[in-house]
Amino acid sequence: MPDVTDRRTSPGERLIVALPYLWLVAFFLVPFLIVGRISLSQTAIAQPPYTPVLDLSAGLSGIADFVRALSTETYGLIASDDLYLFSYLKSLQVALVSTAILLVIGLPIAHAMARAPARLQPLLVVAVMLPFWTSFLIRIYAWMTILQHDGLLNQALLALGLVDTPPVWLATDTAVIIGIVYSYLPFMVLPLYASLQKLDETLMEAAADLGCPRWKSFWLVTVPLILPGVGAGCLLCMIPIVGEFVIPDLLGSSETMMIGQTLWTEFFSNKDWPVASAIAVVLLVLLVGPIAGYEALQSRQIREGR
């Protein structure tokens, strides 16, 4: 390979390389620093509703006063109140259950897509993504009408004679999980499909040739080889589900709050920006672990060259 490092880069080239970094700094790092800084403040009846406020006109002493006034009090509050812990655990539970269901539903779909005739596959990919063409909110509202007391689901269950009295769906965890699984299915199916499609079909033949029936070669050959895709799909779903707000807010009950709802309440109802910010920071720290772990897994796989 030619050595590219010693090639002179023009300012224009450097700008192109710098652009994504500038983007990340402006729209990710700076907002995160602002949120982090608010999380170290105290709530106040003021505009903005927290102290301290950095007063640059006071010069260096103003900065020193500002830094002295920052405290980790909000984090202590989050740690001491079970409400927040339960909220985190609830989110994690919903995310894990939903992701597990997504995997169980998504894998056969992706498998069928990858095995479909080659000319049909682009069409199937479009079909998977088709729901995106309708507003997300409208689709969740549609689920509200489906899941309500005299909704489509209960009508169907009664008509089929599966239940005598219509069960309650709305405002339950089940409804939240139904809504989440429905909404996130494409994010599970597409990475799985991508890794299944890459899979060399002759490996299945080799496994069969060596005495492995189809179901067994799926576990012994297919699954180990698509693990990166499974990891990608699970993380792609689990991470945003943990912070999901709209679906539990519309389909869930007010008693079991996921962390996104707790955050929303702190921010808009309690006007407690520091606690809301601290919740967001803790959530990010919790999610950085799995993301970093997955990144490490992937880079190792790239090094090994598969």
Place this chain on the structure above:
Amino acid sequence: MPRAVAPTPARPAGRDARPAGDRAEKHRPMVRFDTVTRRFADVTAVDRLGLDIREGEFFALLGPSGCGKTTLLRMLAGFERPDDGRILLAGEDIAAVPPWQRPVNMMFQSYALFPHLTVAGNIAFGLKQERLPRPEIDARVAEMLRLVRLEGLGGRRPHQLSGGQRQRVALARALAKHPKVLLLDEPLAALDKKLREETQFELMALQERLATTFVIVTHDQEEAMTMADRIGVMNHGRLAQVGTPAEIYEQPRSRWVAGFIGDVNLIDGTVAAIASDGIEIADAAGRRFRAAGAPPVQTGDAVTLAVRPEKFAVATGADAAGADVAGAAPVNSVAGKVADIGYLGDISVYKVRLDDGTVLKASVTNAHRHTTPAIGWDDTVRLSFPPAAAAVLTE
């Protein structure tokens, strides 16, 4: 790619010296294809094909791409089902047996090694499916690693191996289960020329040692000639000819086979006379040729005389005109001018243009090192061949 020039007498073709036929004749066929047909959409890949493969023989299916040879192999492995006809393995119809229960193993063209398993894991894969006890599996894996000379590499992953090493892992994996028939789909196609030639001889030695029936699919005629006891030449889903490498080379059954295997000069003519020791053929220019050992023909039949380039004796100088001067009718002898010379190192190929424009190809072994070529462009030469060196083709 196969060389343009066929093996010359300096390089004996195939293993025709081996009494493979005698040894195997006693046994029932290991594999029998009985009027097998396989169609894909509008293509008939295999067309009412019948073939017996004997126990312990090294059989090559040879043909151009798309001739159906790979489909035939895949039907034997169980990946394709015949639309019609039967396939018998050791006398049993295996139509209903799925690939994972067939006592045959395949070495894939792409090797199809499992990337997530080590070399040892790949070789052990098939043995684990048989639920053999762990120590036995370990012993068999070690034996296979020794067999393909990969000792010490059992812990490597396929991507850490060279192409040649991967090929040997694929071979070891396919042999580990001691199959009744080993199927090899273009096993050497991914190797470079030198490694390919070495591996050919390794495969032959291995096959002789294990006495397993090997069925190899290849488009490389030199490969088939070198390795196989018998070759089935396929074209358009049918077997054009089945025989030992020497039979196919020296007594091709049709113009197509003669042209596909090696280089050949085809001279069209009609049967002019039939004698006890052969026939006499007259071509369009009125030249007369004699051929020994012809198939049953009648006077006036249209036939083709096939003469391999190396069968010609090339005479130069006074000898080139000599026969005519002597007055005797020259037998199987034509004079012409050298139109083209190809120097290939071990042999030289001469294209000789006759008076009527016919171009014949003759090859001569370069037995001596010469600084100045013995034959030059536009030299008049005389090509002659004994009657037994020409094959008479009716198809």
